[in-house]
Amino acid sequence: MAELRITTKALPEHGRVRNRAMLLQALFHDGPRSRADIARLFALNKVTVSAIVGELIEQGILVDAGHSAAVRVGKPATLVAIDDDSRSIVSLDLSDEQAFRGAVMNLRGQASTLTRFDGEVDRRDAAATIARVIEMVDELIGAAPAPVLGIGVSSPGLVDRDGVVRYAPHLGWFDADVRGALNERFGVPVHIVNDANGMALAVHTFRENDGRSILILTIQRGVGAGLIVGEKLIVGEDFAAGEIGHVVVAPQWEKVCACGRRGCLESIVAIPELRRRMDEGEARESVVQDAADAIAAAVAPIIAVLGATRVVLAGPDDVLDDDFAAAVQRCLTARTLPATTRPIGVDIGSDGGLLGLQGAAVAVLSAELGIS
Known part of the structure; x- marks a missing residue:
């Protein structure tokens, strides 16, 4: 089983990465919050929260979102929020029996660019299928409006933790290192997810x-x-x-x-x-x-x-x-x-084919930012 949402204070061995994910998770699902509110919510030191928020603002992932409307003594608290368009995610869905689909998505799973490959792929030729996937990713990265956080691929079949598709007969893939092939070609994080698992993640997240x-x-x-x-x-x-x-x-x-x-x-x-x-x-x-x-x-x-x-x-x-x-x-x-x-x-789950693409996006969001 894989933990989806981080909701507990980090232990010493978890460190900064867990606290960062916990903070982003809260902002993603609950909306803008002040640094003080985040510190109280997770019983974190205010200095720790300020340091993480400052780093994320510097990276462009978080932005100032105005002042809190809450009535309190003193200066109104400044809110921070996730900039949904600060990063692009390249998503591919290979589950459709008639076509491959690809999209450039923002952090909310909203697509700015969609592509569909209806041509016939020889599904008995694993190398040709992977070559077509690489071609689609190349096209989508070129259309990305923001720095690419990662590449997500939703594939039928058995997918292990290393991104190897162990068994996907409908694609002609048996022990196909899809993650390795994409990572070598593009040099950005790549995450492969079983299509059904990805769709479950998409429903859960979006x-x-x-x-x-x-x-x-x-x-x-x-x-x-x-x-x-x-x-x-x-x-x-x-x-x-x-x-x-x-x-x-x-x-x-x-x-x-x-x-x-x-x-x-x-x-x-x-x-x-x-x-x-x-x-x-x-x-x-x-x-x-x-x-x-x-x-x-x-x-x-x-x-x-x-x-x-x-x-x-x-x-x-x-x-x-x-x-x-x-x-x-x-x-x-x-x-x-x-x-x-x-x-x-x-x-x-009828959504014009977005669910599978969003599942691939969540695989990237979860691995890179701790959001699901």
Whole structure:
């Protein structure tokens, strides 16, 4: 598990980096504060806070934001705030089954430049795929309006802590050192994140939520899950947490999955399969019902064991819509105790493709500034 938000005072061994992240986290989520307020909030020495704030102002990450409106004796306190446009983040989302997406984003995950590569990439040629990623990053860095904080890449498959994509068959990547290739070419920090984990981070960081547990299910050519429980991202010892695409949910299913078994979640709900069935004339209601049943079969045990309170379905909005979410909600209710599922909301993460890009941006924000 990975800690997301730093909310406790630093111990001696954590030092300045932790205090800096804690300060930035508060300003990012709660808005402008005075130095004195920050010192009181985290029980830090005022001199320590002033030194960190001064350094961040010098770097351009923080700016003075006027005086506090609070009525108090003496001179009004000066507020400090994060300059959202002080740094650019280059984000790539490789999860879409039809196209690669890239963006230049500010610290709020807002895109100033978007690019999309619709051309066919030979996904059996790992070197060609990485070369295309490098080409996109080069284009985006050239369009960045501010110093680049880092490069974030959201990739399907198993991604380890070193940025090596261990297994992403849809991209032709097996032990592909994507981070190393980008870092060698561009010389800026690079962070690679599993696409489902990244989207969970994006919901956690950039969307309104109640702070409780989030389960995000990404449905594209493959299927994956990202899970945040108690402010911690669950990644697993072998970085395989959330790889639920080949969980068998309907052994009676006729079509054989790519893995050789019948009834895997991916073989039922992957976007190409859903589109194929509808294009061949099957009623949308029937196709959606089969998908919702399969999703509920895979997700209900996770909810029951870990207590997720929000489920977000992410994928193309021509397939995943409000009716799809409602069907999943009904199927989850049928498979669990009402007390378990009543508080759960099932939402569609439809945002024009920004969620995956924002997930890559959070990977950079978290690693470089401690913000998530």
